[in-house]
Amino acid sequence: MFGIDRLRRRLSPKAMMVLAVPLVGVASVAVAAQIASPGSVEVASLLKTRLPKTPLTKVDCEKVKGLCEVTAGANLFYVDTKARYLIIGRVYDMETRQDLTAARLLEINPDMLVGGAAKANAAAAEGDEESPISPTKGRVEKASLPVRPATLSLDGLPKDGAIVWGNPAGQTVTVFTDFRCGYCRALTNVLRSMNVRVVERPISVLGSRDIADRVYCAKNREEALHAAYAGEPFKGGASCDTSGLDANEAFAHKHGLTGTPVIVRSDGAVLEGYRPKEFLLSWFKDARS
Known part of the structure; x- marks a missing residue:
């Protein structure tokens, strides 16, 4: 505790x-x-x-x-x-x-x-009895992440399996997410406030494939996606072809994407984990054309 x-x-x-x-x-x-x-x-x-x-x-x-x-x-x-x-x-x-x-x-x-x-x-x-907060005490733990390639090519992914939302004319960013991941939810809220086109590819790291299937098969995928993150009810629609989600899972397994979120910039640069808006604005600007 x-x-x-x-x-x-x-x-x-x-x-x-x-x-x-x-x-x-x-x-x-x-x-x-x-x-x-x-x-x-x-x-x-x-x-x-x-x-x-x-x-x-x-x-x-x-x-x-x-x-x-x-x-x-x-x-x-x-x-x-x-x-x-x-x-x-x-x-x-x-x-x-x-x-x-x-x-x-x-x-x-x-x-x-x-x-x-x-x-x-x-x-x-x-x-510290006198000072409830003492920066000299306590140890800040650093993220211990597996070694990943600096860039990631998405060429092997089919068009299917993606839920596209945001500004169609904005800079494209691809994110691998899990609907049960709190940091994915936080990242999605940040991206909603930015002028970007999001290609979201759900992967089931935390056992959320059932939710991903329902969102992907929904009539309005974007609306269903945000409702799912917010924990609100949404209509999943009839069953549909979810082989694109299988492709997302296979791609993630092949490239060692075992955690979420994973953000892939338009030039293939990879960033793992949640980042605040100010950081992402700067990072997106550094994309190579």
């Missing part, structure tokens, strides 16, 4: 997810924090006195109304606008269905596993 859970058990039932941070003496700390607004300046100043052992990297009170996002090295946490309550955990945007914390952690370090970051935050939370 993560250290965060053990930390929560120490709290009174009324405290639950929110930690009251005690006021401590002022200490001289060099804080090179990036400040996004006047409110962020006030919060950063308060945090310097309340968490003097925590070197802050950035304070942003503009992203989430009522909360300030605080970056301390590889760690991420939140405080209220008066810096009285400190919150350790995930922030989800239920309207866009995005994990804002996961996206931010990957911005801090694109090679970092979000689960590893959570463990690092938890370890830091356990180890």
